[in-house]
Structure formats: C-alpha cells, structure tokens
Amino acid sequence: MLSGPERFDACQVATPGSRRGTSVPDAELMQEGFYEPQGPKSLAALTRIRSNGKHLLGLINTVLDIAKIESGQFNLNLGEYALENVVETVRAATEALAESKKLGLTTEVVKSLPIGLGDEQRLTQVLLNLVGNAIKFTDAGAVRITATASNGQFTLSVIDTGPGIPQEHQARIFEQFHQVDSSNTKAKGGTGLGLAIAKQIVEMHGGHIWVESTLGKGATFQMELPIHAENRKAMA
Secondary structure, eight states: OOOSOOOOSOOEEOOTTOSSOEEHHHHHHHHTTSSSOOOHHHHHHHHHHHHHHHHHHHHHHHHHHHHHHHHTOOOOOOEEEOHHHHHHHHHHHHHHHHHHTTOEEEEEEOTTOOOEEEOHHHHHHHHHHHHHHHHHHOOSSEEEEEEEEETTEEEEEEEEOSSOOOGGGTTGGGSTTOOOOSHHHHHHOOOSOHHHHHHHHHHHTTOEEEEEEOTTSOEEEEEEEESBOOOOOOOO
16 A cells, blocks of 8 residues: 555566566666567567556556645645746657657747746646647647747647547546546546646646637647746645
8 A cells, every 4th residue: 555645766567477577667678688689579568568567657646646636745846947948858758659640749939938936847747748638639730839928927838730629628627537528538548637637736836727629620728827936735
C-alpha cells in the first residue's frame, strides 16, 4: 500500500514466465544491447515493456497527483522560468508522436517574452498534457502551440484540427474522470484525470484554462497565467 503521495521514478513490469519484474530502465539497457545483443523477437518484446511501463508510470503519477490535491499536499515550487523554454521542451517531447501520425507540429512564440515566476515543471506538465491530447485525438492536419504576453499575463494556446468537442462537454472535461462519450474517445483511451490536474495547476498559479471548439473544426485549449504567480492552495 502506498503510504504517501510520492512520485515514482521507476516501474516494475511483470513479464510472462519471469520470476521477477523487468524494470523500464533494465528494458532500455537490454534494448540498446548493454547486456548482450537481442534478436528481433526480444527487441519487439522489450519495446512493448518500455511502452507499457512508461504508460503505467504515467497512470501512477497521475493518481498520486490527485491524491496530493485531495490531501492538500499539492504545492507549487515557484521560481523564474522562460516560457519559450517550456514551449520548446514540449515541442521536442511530442515531435516524434506527431511525426508518427504525419501531423504538423508548429510553435508561434512572441519574441522577447518576459521572464515568468511560477512552477516550470508543473507548467510543462500542463502544456505536455494539452499537446499530447491534441496529437492523440487529431488524425489529420496539424497541432499548433502559441504563446504571447500582455497586461501582466501569459496566454498559451494549443490549436488542433481534430474532431472537436461538443458544447455540452466543454466545461465538464476539466472535471475528474469526465471524458467525452464517443467511439473516438474510447478508442484513444485515457484516464480522464489529466485535464483536471491541469486545471488545478493553472488555477494555483492564479490563472484560467478553457476550451473553444466546434464539432468537426478542431479545438483550441487556452490558458492565461499571471507572469508573476503567487502560490495558491489546490481546491480538492
């Protein structure tokens, strides 16, 4: 049983016929030939272990974030950050996924943005969730990330050419476990927790997050953040 909401840095994944788990780091080393050369079947199995292990790790950390929120232990680590670095980190992390679906992935960041004060790691988590979702639900076209600043606020947008979100779901998708009830959503999978956590992080910065969408014409997720945030408690 987990005694506290601590993040997992490693993950054990059971493999058929094995007496102990094979960790994700072990699988990576084996796949790269650190121990000994692997045959095609072994490499395919190791690829699945890495993929499934990272997926499981993501689920565990998502649940632990929710536990932190509900127990009042979800806090921000405020520091100076460059918003353009956050955007570039997310672009680099999702580029391969977009390429695998033959989607365009572009960024439009206003030059000379001011230095922000906030939790860079958590804001990166939010943007990564938004861009990852956009790529996951978009089957043709492109995903675009924009960043601007005015009147003491950063504005970040993630724009996709996906199927869009029905009006009646646009507010509720930020609730825990809420997912749009469609065959496309069920096929793509997910926990229904990522946007709820994103909303908490943005609001703890004193910001606001919302979506604008028309069915069949894609979706635009936007968030406004104070350039200099003040740490606020999460609302369970």
